[in-house]
Every structure is written in C-alpha cells, then in structure tokens.
Amino acid sequence: xxxxxxxxxxRKTTAKNLRAAAILAFASLIPVLPCQSQVQTxxxxxxxxxxxxxxxxxxxxxxxxxxxxxxxxxDYKAAMEYADSSITLAGNLHFLTGKGKAWLNKxxxxxxxxxxxxxxxxxxxxxxxxxxxxxxxGLANAYNNIGLTxxxxxxxxxxxxxxxxxxxxxxxxxxxxxxxxxxxxMGNIYQYQxxxxxxxxxxxxxxxxxxxxxxxxxxxxxxINLGNVYDAMGNLPEALNHNIAALNTYKELGNEYNLAIVYxxxxxxxxxxxxxxxxxxxxxESLQISKAIEDTVGxxxxxxxxxxxxxxxxxxxxxxxxxxxxxxxxxxIGYSKESTSRSHSNLxxxxxxxxxxxxxxxxxxxxxxxxxxxxxxxGTAIAYxxxxxxxxxxxxxxKAARFLNExxxxxxxxxxxxxxxxxxxxxxxxxxxxxxxxxxxxxxxLYTVYSDSLLGEETxxxxxxxxxxxxxEKKDKEIELLNKGNEIKALQLSKQKAIRHGLSAGFVLLxxxxxxxxxxxxxxxxxxxxxxxxxxxxxxSADLHDDVGSGLSRIMxxxxxxxxxxxxxxxxxxxxxxASISKELSANISxxxxxxxxxxxxxESLVAYIRRYAAExxxxxxxxxxxxxxxxxxxxxxxxxxxxEIFYTVKEALHNIYKHAxxxxxxxxxxxxxxILTVTIHDNGIGMPETVTGRYGNGLTNMQQRMTAAGxxxxxxxxxxxxxxLEVPVK
Amino acid sequence: xxxxxxxVAIVEDTDDIREALRVLIxxxxxxxxxxxxxxxxxxxxxxxxxxxxxxxxxxxxPGISGIECMKTLQPRMPETQFMISTVYDDDxxxxxxxxxxxxxxxxKRTSPAQILEAIRDLNSGGSPMSSEIARRVVAYMQKSKRPxxxxxxxxxxxxxILDFLAKGYLYKEIAAELFISKETVKxxxxxxxxxxxxxxxxxxxxxxxxx
Numbered sequence: 041x042x043x044x045x046x047x048x049x050x051r052k053t054t055a056k057n058l059r060a061a062a063i064l065a066f067a068s069l070i071p072v073l074p075c076q077s078q079v080q081t082x083x084x085x086x087x088x089x090x091x092x093x094x095x096x097x098x099x100x101x102x103x104x105x106x107x108x109x110x111x112x113x114x115d116y117k118a119a120m121e122y123a124d125s126s127i128t129l130a131g132n133l134h135f136l137t138g139k140g141k142a143w144l145n146k147x148x149x150x151x152x153x154x155x156x157x158x159x160x161x162x163x164x165x166x167x168x169x170x171x172x173x174x175x176x177x178g179l180a181n182a183y184n185n186i187g188l189t190x191x192x193x194x195x196x197x198x199x200x201x202x203x204x205x206x207x208x209x210x211x212x213x214x215x216x217x218x219x220x221x222x223x224x225x226m227g228n229i230y231q232y233q234x235x236x237x238x239x240x241x242x243x244x245x246x247x248x249x250x251x252x253x254x255x256x257x258x259x260x261x262x263x264i265n266l267g268n269v270y271d272a273m274g275n276l277p278e279a280l281n282h283n284i285a286a287l288n289t290y291k292e293l294g295n296e297y298n299l300a301i302v303y304x305x306x307x308x309x310x311x312x313x314x315x316x317x318x319x320x321x322x323x324x325e326s327l328q329i330s331k332a333i334e335d336t337v338g339x340x341x342x343x344x345x346x347x348x349x350x351x352x353x354x355x356x357x358x359x360x361x362x363x364x365x366x367x368x369x370x371x372x373i374g375y376s377k378e379s380t381s382r383s384h385s386n387l388x389x390x391x392x393x394x395x396x397x398x399x400x401x402x403x404x405x406x407x408x409x410x411x412x413x414x415x416x417x418x419g420t421a422i423a424y425x426x427x428x429x430x431x432x433x434x435x436x437x438x439k440a441a442r443f444l445n446e447x448x449x450x451x452x453x454x455x456x457x458x459x460x461x462x463x464x465x466x467x468x469x470x471x472x473x474x475x476x477x478x479x480x481x482x483x484x485x486l487y488t489v490y491s492d493s494l495l496g497e498e499t500x501x502x503x504x505x506x507x508x509x510x511x512x513e514k515k516d517k518e519i520e521l522l523n524k525g526n527e528i529k530a531l532q533l534s535k536q537k538a539i540r541h542g543l544s545a546g547f548v549l550l551x552x553x554x555x556x557x558x559x560x561x562x563x564x565x566x567x568x569x570x571x572x573x574x575x576x577x578x579x580x581s582a583d584l585h586d587d588v589g590s591g592l593s594r595i596m597x598x599x600x601x602x603x604x605x606x607x608x609x610x611x612x613x614x615x616x617x618x619a620s621i622s623k624e625l626s627a628n629i630s631x632x633x634x635x636x637x638x639x640x641x642x643x644e645s646l647v648a649y650i651r652r653y654a655a656e657x658x659x660x661x662x663x664x665x666x667x668x669x670x671x672x673x674x675x676x677x678x679x680x681x682x683x684x685e686i687f688y689t690v691k692e693a694l695h696n697i698y699k700h701a702x703x704x705x706x707x708x709x710x711x712x713x714x715x716i717l718t719v720t721i722h723d724n725g726i727g728m729p730e731t732v733t734g735r736y737g738n739g740l741t742n743m744q745q746r747m748t749a750a751g752x753x754x755x756x757x758x759x760x761x762x763x764x765x766l767e768v769p770v771k
Numbered sequence: 772x773x774x775x776x777x778x779v780a781i782v783e784d785t786d787d788i789r790e791a792l793r794v795l796i797x798x799x800x801x802x803x804x805x806x807x808x809x810x811x812x813x814x815x816x817x818x819x820x821x822x823x824x825x826x827x828x829x830x831x832x833p834g835i836s837g838i839e840c841m842k843t844l845q846p847r848m849p850e851t852q853f854m855i856s857t858v859y860d861d862d863x864x865x866x867x868x869x870x871x872x873x874x875x876x877x878x879k880r881t882s883p884a885q886i887l888e889a890i891r892d893l894n895s896g897g898s899p900m901s902s903e904i905a906r907r908v909v910a911y912m913q914k915s916k917r918p919x920x921x922x923x924x925x926x927x928x929x930x931x932i933l934d935f936l937a938k939g940y941l942y943k944e945i946a947a948e949l950f951i952s953k954e955t956v957k958x959x960x961x962x963x964x965x966x967x968x969x970x971x972x973x974x975x976x977x978x979x980x981x982x
Contacts, residue, residue, distance in 0.1 A: 589879060593878075594791070596883060597788060597791035597792060601791055601794055601795070604798055619883075630878075644937075644938075645903070645906075648902040648938050649939060651940070652939040652941065655941045659941070659943075
C-alpha cells in the first residue's frame, strides 16, 4: 500500500496566497509600510501629537494612522480603541472620508482577528460613508474589502460583484496597484470555485499591471497563483515555468521565506512528474532555507515531503529517519497536532509496507490518540481504518472487524463518502478472507452503491464546471457528459421520490432499490467491459500503425527503388510482385484499423465505408454500380465486431460478382427497419450455380459464418442474377 | 531548377524512408526533390521561404512535432502546400494537422504511385478528404459560432459536397451528382480546408485574447 500523492505537503500555498492577497489589498489604504522599529517611533510621535490636539479633522487623520500602526504591532486592543474614537469624532465633525477610513480600519482589525461577519458589517458601514463623498479611492477600497471578506465567508457571487465595483473605481481613480489587487482577488474567487481558466485570465491581468508598475512582489505572487492554477488544470510544464519565474523574482528580492515556499511548490510539481531526484533536490533547498531562517514549520513540512519521496522509492530507512525527525520537531514545538498525527500516520504506513506490524501498530495508535484528543472525528475515522487494515494484514480478524466497523460508523455519521467506501471495501475483503461470502457480498453491494453515488457526485461537480465552460464554448464530448450527468440526476431524483413514497409502502422501496442496485451494478460491469475492449482495440490498432504500417511503407518504397534499378525483366517482375503484395497487405491493414477505431461505431460510418469501398472496387471495371439507402441510418450505434462481420461479408459478395458473375451491373442497397439492417447485393449476371466448390464455396461458407456470428442471417436468391440479402439486428 | 517540375521538400526522420522518397521523387518525371530534413528543428532552421511547391511533413517527428513545425512554417511560406505523411490514419491526428495548415495528407502505407499522384493533385489545388474527416469538418464548422467574416462560412455547395463525402461518395460520383467536374470538386475541398484553418486560427486568437 502506498501513500497517496497528496501526502506531499503543499505548504498551505493557497491559504497563504490568499493571506498575501489580503495583506496587499488592505495595505493599499496606506502605501508605505515601515519596518518594525520605525512603527514604534511613529506610534510614539503620533501619541505625542494627539495628546493635546484640538478636535479637528487632522486629529481624525492622526488617530486613523495610529490605528494602522497599532495593527502593525498586533496591538489590536489599542487599535480598536483609536478606531472607535476616530469614528465618533469624524461623525461629530461630518468628516466623511476620515470616518470611512476609520470604519475600514476597524473592519481590518476584525478581519485579522478572524471575525469575518463583523468585519463585513464594518466594511459596509465604510462603503455607505464613502458613497456620500467623491473619494473614488476610498470607495474602491471599501468595495474591495467587502469583496475580500465575502471570499472568506464563501459568498463568491457577492464577492465577485464587489471586486468588480472595486476594479471600476480603482480604474477611475487611476490606482494601478488597486486594479492589480482587484484582478488578483477575482482570480482567487475563480480559483476557489475551480474555474481555472477564468482564474488564470484574472491573474494574468493582475500580472500585467504589476509588471507595468514594476511591483516585483506582486508579480511573484501572481506567478505562484498561475502556477497553482496550471497545476490544477494538469498543465505541469506551465505550472513549473511560473513557479520558476516566481523563484527568480524572490531570489532577486531576497525574500527567503517565500523562496522556501516556491522551492516546495517546484519540488511538488517535479514529484507529480515522477522526477524524484529533482523533486528531492528542491525539497532539500526548501529545507535548507527553512533551517537558515529558523522556520520550524517549514522544516517539518520538508521533512515530511522528503520522507514521502524516500518511501516512494522504497528507501525505508531514509524515509523513516525523515518522518521521525518531522515527528520529533512537531512534538517539541507543540506545533500543529495535525502534522504530528500525519507523521504517525505515514510512519505507520511505512512500517505496514515493510511488514513490521508491531511498529505500525504503535504509530497508528498514536495517530488515533491525537485525533481523539483534538476531537478530529475525520482523523479518528482514518486512524481506525488504518488499524483495521493493519489487523487484516496481521491476521487478527476480530480486531480488524471491530476497527473497520468503528471507522465505518464515524464515516457514516459525518457522511464521508470516501471513508465509507474505503471501509466497505476493506470489510468485504476481510469477510472474503475469512470465508464469510454472504456477508462479503452484502458489503460489496453496498460498496458498489456508494461508489456509484460518489461517482455521480463527482460527475455533478464536473457538470457544474462544464456548464459554465459550455456557455463560453466547448467541446461536444463535454456536452455528452452533461447529458450523462442529467440522466444520473434524473435517476437520483426518481430514487429520492421512490424513497418518500416508499415510507408508506415499504415493499415498493424494496423493489425499486433492488432494481436500481441491479441496474447500476450491471451498468458498471458493462461500462468496465466496454472500456477494456476499447483499450485493447486501441493498443492493437497502435501496434498495427507503428510497426506493420511503417514497415510496409518502407518495403513499398524500397521495392520501388529496386524496380527502377532492375537489370532484367524478371527482376522487374519480381519487384512488381512484392509491390503488389505489400499494397494488398496495406489495404487489409487499413480495413482492420478502420474496424478497430471506435470513432466509427455508427451505422452511418459503416454504410459510408462500404459505399466508398464498393465504388472504388468497381471503379475501373466493366461493372456499373448503383447504390441506394432507405430509412434513417444516423445515430444508430453498431459495435466494431458487427461492423467487421458485415463489411467482410459484403466485400466477399462484391469479389464474387467481379470474379464469377459476369455481370454488367450491380446494385447495393441499405435499409433499416424495426432495428434490422438489411443489405442487398444484387447483380444481373449468370446467377449462382447449383453446387459451388473450391474457393468460391469457401467464400460462401465464410459469409454464412460471419452472419451467424453477427446474430443475423444471409439469404441467397437466384433471381435475374444473384441476389444476396443480409439481415442483421442492430440494437 | 526546372520551372516545370513540382518542387518538393521532405521532413522525415526515418533515414531509409527519407532517402527512398527522395530517390522516388527525383526519379519521376515532373518532380524534383529540392530539400530533405531529418527533423523539425532542422527544417525550421534551414527551410527556404520560397521555391518549394509541396512540403511532405512527417507527423511523428522526434522533438518538435510535425504539426508544430507546420504551424510555424506555414505562415512563412504562403505559396507552399503542406502534405502530412503519417502512419496514423487516426482521424484525430489528421484532423488536427488539417487545422494546423495542411491541405493534404497521405498515409505512409500509400503506394509510391499514389504518393506521386497525391503530390501532383495537391499542387494543382486538390485535396483528399475521407468520409470520416468530412463528418468532422461538418461538426466542427457547425459548432464554431464565430466565423471571422461571412466569407469564412461554408457555402451551400461546400456543405453539399461535405455531405456526399460523409456518405462515402467518390469525387467522381459527387461530380456526376452535382453536374460539375471532378477538378471543381477538388477545388471546393481545398477551399473547405482553407476555411477550416481560418476558423481554427480565429478561435486560437480569441482564446489568446481572452487570456
């Protein structure tokens, strides 16, 4: 068992970026950010100034400045006092812009303290105040901060509206920095909604403005954002490029802390590309910086990452060393129980992998203890599951059953789909290991139901995304997915309805769930089988293309050269023979590849293909060909095997006409009625002899066999020539 | 250089195919192979911008792909026709090659005589189109709602031709059905490919602009 990829710790990149955005956005209130000692000097001098000051607008301004500096010193109490006094005084003086700024300051304090609903209210008060003024920048700031607070509250639509207004007023007031921040915030909103392309668009706008005004910090931040978005879209090369750009910028700026984060990101991206040595190097760089700036949290993260990399490469001793260090460090600084428990979890898995079950047990139990201690129910469920798995492996089935059931119960309570699924899977494996097949089956059924509904949920999430993408134009295949999703939705709706009615009539419920269960199970099996067939076909087809196809082309070209240089007529003839055999083989391969290509799995494809084949076949002969088709042929799916059988049967018939029938005319007809495809091949030649022998006879037997394989039948009539009628069910 | 000859450049990484093609082309009356390149990189660096009628471009090149190479070369060489040569008759590859500037394609399994015919055909303004590709073109053009100008919409005649092709009609049969010459059918198909490329470029620009 291997730990999943997400065990590489992503150093809270998104959360951190958001925080960075918040700081930037709020910082636009006062453009200069002095360093720590300067802040204290500022505070002292401002305190001096206001001690005996008159109650006028400049006092308000000074109190606002003081609020800001106290905030910078994290003295929220003093900051709050000045903010309140400033609001009151500015109110008395009808000094609206000063009052607006004071409201914004107060909101910022509440925001920093994590009280987002109150922060929102104060920001709204600021907005109302600024609306009575013509201070565009103040207005923009208020909108911006309302938007930002709404992001934290998860109200993305509201957030977007306000950021949009903020952008408008920043543009009017000519604040480039404000514009860049507004775009950045909009990018964040899209990113949280997983609208990657739109997020990228916004970040690019922000990046452009930051470049324009030479704001390196802003640029580097956007590079990271873009890197994350590309990563999420699965475009790892672009993700890397942007993180490398961020890396260079932070190197230039000498920002060690962020450098460590970027190294971490790059390492993570390399690990996704399975470039483990490169990944390791990056994590080590990050670790080194974290050590140098004494960022223990950063160090722990890298120890975990490096431990994970070693585990992947089965370097158990190395891995163990790093995880142990991570564990010790997290315990000494008492930092994040979460990371301690994760270290235990990973160490446990590491030992379980090696079959060192006792060591594994110790760590899983520690994981369990911490999770219980921190009242982390999800973590508890995971720990129980780990223990359950371990006991299955070590053969202690009784304990295994107890822990897995415990984990399942919690997962059910929390409605953790993945947890339920994992435990059901482990349980049915446990049951079948013990020979309790009836119970195993029961759990397996439940498992399939849950995995279906999980699948459905994921599909629905995807649909929401697709819907929006579709509006801006997208591919056909995605529309298909959408339809599929609607079907699933409809199915789920009908399921819900059935359950409601079922309360009054239990047996109805029983019947419907039974039916749905059966159906979903069958559907899944069928889909799996179809996928397997498609994959196999693709493989064969690729092999044919690559090896046989290109080999033949070389033979044909080289034969052509031999032919040109042939010294005797015999040699020329032989070369000609090779050429014609290769040509025939090549045509055969084309047919096989056509039959294997699942894009052609429609009746119209088959008819078009046969049509063209027949037309080309009789093109230079004395037989004139007429083709007609009746009934709608579009939209009827038909499998590769069926297409192949039908095509080869028709091909055989056409060859017979050419070779034996002495016909001057041939008619080829297609029609579909009541899900039966009828193909008629009618020539005006000498008709079929009473007894046919030799290759001709073999050909007829072949046709018969093919039609039987296709579940259809073949009739041969002697009627003014030969008439062959193929009937194949196509549903 | 004999002006009467069709001048051909080959971009192909397999040595004996490249060599055989060169000998074949040079050994056939009316054709002249003026350049051979073993990689896209070499072609991008050394391909002259004029004096070449047809470029035979392998899709599966190591390094930069044939499609990418063509995307860069095609705007530089407006007088030149690009013919993709591929072992894949997978519609996906061919369709994206056609979108990227090819007006013709040949399968590597094609016999030497057919290769020469395809080059001659392409040079005189004709383009091959299978029924699968025709179906794709129809679907693609219907889906894109933003032609860059009215001239880039498919005409009724072009739609008719696509429809016949999708049903498996030969050029000859289409010509007979529509009372036009086979050459005219070929010209129409060539135009369809041009429009397909304009459409694709427009979409690419729209996408780039949105960024």
